[in-house]
């Protein structure tokens with residue numbers, strides 16, 4: 001489990017996260033939802049140590065990550081897989097080299113063991129025989145799969161995904177969502193996903209927190225979401241014509 005307690009974060013005079021507390025459950029897909037620019041990415045980056053925090057606590061299992069020095073944080077960083085916006089693959093490296101990258105950084109394995117791990121991860125995301133291709137030679141959906149394979153290369157306990165579906169068509173988005181969900185269950189990972197895609201929310205939103213202007217305004221699961229009374233959450237959820245119609249039909 002990951003717990004954050006009373007997180008505040010500013011850039012200069014501009015405070016973007018206000019007193020956010022939440023728990024993210026092991027073996028579940030935990031979603032952070034909200035409109036663009038309301039602080040989801042900043043919150044996620046503070047949790048993995050890419051941004052410092054002004055105050056509050058970030059706790060991984062029972063270890064207070066936010067109070068550790070950089071070297072001590074390394075033991076937790078090794079257990080974190082990350083899937084950034086876009087795919088953030090290295091364009092100049094092949095698929096195999098991209099997936100091997102975290103292994104070269106952190107794993108003490110032979111070349112052969114690393115190759116086996118790369119192939120295992122590729123197989124897990126249902127890609128094979130693409131080892132020697134470059135990111136520009138595969139589709140956007142395939143690039144996401146490679147990014148997932150890279151994120152799970154070190155067998156992470158924690159997986160952070162920032163807008164995993166950005167730039168994908170609805171059908172491919174569902175494939176990627178399902179893959180993240182399956183991997184979460186299979187390996188008992190604490191998965192945290194930033195999204196503003198309501199299809200993802202209704203598909204894989206086991207636990208959801210809603211961020212508005214840097215504040216947590218609501219939390220619950222996808223069953224509670226459609227009947228929530230928080231007005232700003234409803235504005236977000238029912239922004240699309242499709243969800244407006246669903247609401248109308250339910251009445």
Ligand SMILES: Nc1ncnc2c1ncn2[C@@H]1O[C@H](COP(=O)(O)OP(=O)(O)OP(=O)(O)O)[C@@H](O)[C@H]1O
Nearest residue numbers: 011016034035036037038039040041042043194196
């Ligand atoms: N490095 C930074 N320096 C200064 N301000 C920043 C920085 N990163 C983010 N911000 C500001 O923090 C606020 C929240 O941005 P953030 O990227 O977290 O939003 P978001 O909800 O993730 O949006 P999106 O879905 O578009 O990624 C914005 O006002 C943004 O301009």
